[in-house]
Amino acid sequence: MSVVDVSGATTSRVAPFLQGLAREPIVWLIVLIFAVGALTSEYYLTALNLENLMRNVAVIGLLSLGMTVVLLTGRIDLSVAALMIFAVVVGVIVMTEIGPMLGGRWLVRGNTYAGPIIPVILVALATGTMVGAVNGIGIAYFKVPSFIMTLVSLTALRGFNYVLTNGHPYYLKAPLYGWIGDSKVAGIPVSFLIFLLVLLGLIAFVNGTVRGGRFYAIGGNEKAALYAGIKAQRYVVLAYVISGFCAAVAGIVFTARLKSVDAPLAAGYELTAIAIAVIGGTALAGGVGSPWRTLLGSVAFAAGLNLLAIWGIGNWYQNLAIGIVLIASVGLSRTSRKKTHS
Structure with a gap:
């Protein structure tokens, strides 16, 4: 009777993965940041701070995943931050209008939504997808x-956000929304698990299917892709549909944490999404990148x-840091691309 050495097979798969991970400069950057954080603050590696960190990663990570897919095609999407708020606003407004038709008053105390939240989520996802499709078709x-x-x-979308809300926030009162924003499963925030679910889906599609591989072909050389019979227009629209969907999911996760939605929220997050995608190795010119590195x-x-933030550095200086990182990342991206083609 033969015995299969499962442990040996697993080791042979894990070892190359770990070796490849060790060759990623960004991994060492993460290690450095956590090491500095642990040495300079007793709060940095606490469970509460790590949970907050994962919730932050969930929001900006979802935006960046959609941005990554668009950048792979050699395009850009500046609408994601406004869309993440617009999608939720539309969901609340639609259900607020439907409520009286069904004999229910779902908007109470002026601006508190107390109706069913699942339809709001579904409308938000549909809105994000449709706006993404409009961008892609255009x-x-x-x-x-x-x-x-x-x-x-x-x-x-920024203008619509103000018009639809009349410049006032909507407070979202629903147990499910609170669960998405605050709850944990096995110590991991639900919002971060949602991000991981979307991430795994994109990895499976973009890196594991022929259709997903066409994003790379279009971004690498669109003319060659067209000559190869790839219908580039369809895949560009699909990339923006994915970006819109990811933006809507980010909006749901973000507003679930805040228990409210307001027009000015998430201003500037589109630059953050671009910076993260580029930091993760996605080329602005297209054809290079992966959802895994965006994580x-x-x-x-x-x-x-x-x-x-733990060091007490204000938002203005944090925004300055974002700008510096974005400029540096773009420079490194262009340099590495030139080396690749030389």
């Missing part, structure tokens, strides 16, 4: 430059900002 079929198309979307970029970015 860029792919009407040939509007992605920077212009998504900048217009950013401006329009590493999200952890490094969130851990770094968390450390600055």
